[in-house]
Amino acid sequence: NAGVTQTPKFQVLKTGQSMTLQCAQDMNHEYMSWYRQDPGMGLRLIHYSVGAGITDQGEVPNGYNVSRSTTEDFPLRLLSAAPSQTSVYFCASSTAGRTEAFFGQGTRLTVV
């Protein structure tokens, strides 16, 4: 019962570096999303996907890229990290058959 798995759990990047946050789910959910959590701002939607090959932008997409080549995986790419991207990132998955979303454990990213 892995659910939604995010890696890594912690990461420190230098400004300008690139990296990929990994997200995998084993529940065969068609919907997947990325959120960022900042103090005093709750969780905000970055990108989401309604199925393999289909992605769209959320509320705060700038500086992030996503792709969805399989149902299971939904990686989030930071092409050139900036200090403003210091945050906690959550991946979530859901299905049309149920109302709630299932979240990964989160990744705490610090950009210095």
Place this chain on the structure above:
Amino acid sequence: AQTVTQSQPEMSVQEAETVTLSCTYDTSESDYYLFWYKQPPSRQMILVIRQEAYKQQNATENRFSVNFQKAAKSFSLKISDSQLGDAAMYFCAYRSTGTASKLTFGTGTRLQVTL
């Protein structure tokens, strides 16, 4: 666009007492879902309770219940018999019926539970 407002950044409750966390939202839709999520220090997002807008009956899950006022666009969470393990951040969230992948969150309420 929908918005969710939690006007209480912090709340405190004594163990075994009852506390109510407030949430209001703005939407032009008639059918949607509302959620309360709990985030303990472990950072994990845990679903506490959900409410379908078409249901008039307020949802209840053990010590957790909601007061859903659709006309007022209000969705408060009541925690009865508070326990030390209830200490956490609580987020109210909204989801349209047609957008299973998109949640709109409030800014959260940090709940302290004291002895």
